[in-house]
Amino acid sequence: MAEDNHKLFKTALKQISKGIIITNDNNKIIFANEEAKKIKNISQTELIGKDITSVHPDDTQNKIKQIMNSLQQKNVNQFTTIIANQDNQEYLNTTYKLLENENNDYIGTMQILSDKTSQIKFEEEKAKSLHKLEKQVDTLNEQLQDLFISSMTSLVKTLEAKDSYTKGHSLRVCEIATKLAEHKHDVSTEIDKIKLAGKLHDIGKVGTQETILNKSSSLSDSEFNHIKQHPIMSEEILSPIERFKPITKMVRHHHERYDGTGYPDGLKQKEIPLGSRIVSIADSYDAMTSNRPYRSPMNPKEAVREIKENLGTQFDPELGKIFLELFYEGKIEE
Ligand SMILES: [Fe+2]
Missing domain, CATH: 3.30.450.20 (PAS domain)
Structure with a gap:
């Protein structure tokens, strides 16, 4: 047995x-x-x-x-x-x-x-294919975002081209903002974002009525309230794209004032994102020195004086001083 x-x-x-x-x-x-x-x-x-x-x-x-x-x-x-x-x-x-x-x-x-050879090889192949697929998705995503940036840039250019007063404004703001960012030593990682914010800060004007934008007489309260919506609209247009996430707040707050009396949220001092404080100076300088329907262009030196007088109220004093240095060194195009 x-x-x-x-x-x-x-x-x-x-x-x-x-x-x-x-x-x-x-x-x-x-x-x-x-x-x-x-x-x-x-x-x-x-x-x-x-x-x-x-x-x-x-x-x-x-x-x-x-x-x-x-x-x-x-x-x-x-x-x-x-x-x-x-x-x-x-x-x-x-x-x-x-x-x-x-x-x-x-x-x-x-x-x-x-x-386990076939199982492990299958797993390895699967991981390789997945990695390849992830890279392809990343590349496609990058391409899509690049395409979106160029479409947005074209849209801004088209918007500005329709209006002789603002033609080239965003590009000039982008250039000045980039110079300011480059001379502020601790923002090197932010430069690309600030550049983009400079270029696209006013994209929300696509939703502003042209008659109000081009009005040569003073604006009524409701017209001004309508204009004040454009930074919010800029944020909304850019926020669905992942790569724009860091700049959505920069564009939303480019009309805030250092003393807290700006719009849309009345943020003050360092509550205002650095990129917005930079774009604000560049935007104001270019707006003052450009021809507008309601006034003739200001002489660059007058515009600079205006910025100097508004340091600490409208503008960040530290960034304003960098701007003034750049201007006196002839690094800001007049
Ligand atoms: Fe604006």
Whole structure:
């Protein structure tokens, strides 16, 4: 009966779909089923009697010795690892189990092997494809955002071209704002954003009535309230695009005043984003020196005097001083 059971167990182990290798207490292989031989790509005769360490790839043998020692000393009951065969790029998942007799003496180990090569390669391919796809999406996203920026820039140009008074205004504001940002030493990472804010700050004027924009007489309260909506509109137009997120607040607040009496939110001093404080100076200087329907252009020196007189009220005094330095050094186009 015992012999029948022994045969039955052996047959079961032979037919099991996972690779099974059994070692004795000297780490010598005493049994290996068909699947184990297939996975190890080694014949029965070559396996039986061999030290278990020797049937592993050279660069993994130390690791296997450590595992076998841990099992022998009963530090662990089992250990699972994935062993990569560098020569043929195969991956083997192996669980090493401690075998004990009824007196709890170490009598050997059983290794359960499954070939993970195709699964791991599939995972690797999947990760590679995903990475490639992510890069493609990033590139497309960049292209889309570039396209959006150029469309917005064209829209601003078209808006300004319709009106001889504001033609080229945003580009000039962008240039002055960039110079100011470049001379403020701690904003180097912000320069690109400030540049864009300078270029697109008035895009919300697309929603302002032309009759009000071009009115040569003074504005009524309701007309002025209508004009005051354009920074909010600028923010709304730009906010759906991820790359514009850092500049939406810059455009929203370009008409705030340093003393808190500006619009749309009455922010004051450092509550106003740095980019807005910079654009505000550039915007005011260009507006003052340009021809407007309601007045003739101011002489640059007069405009600069106006800025100087309004440091601390309308303009950030520190940024205003940088602007004045740049102007006196001839770095601001008159
Ligand atoms: Fe504006």
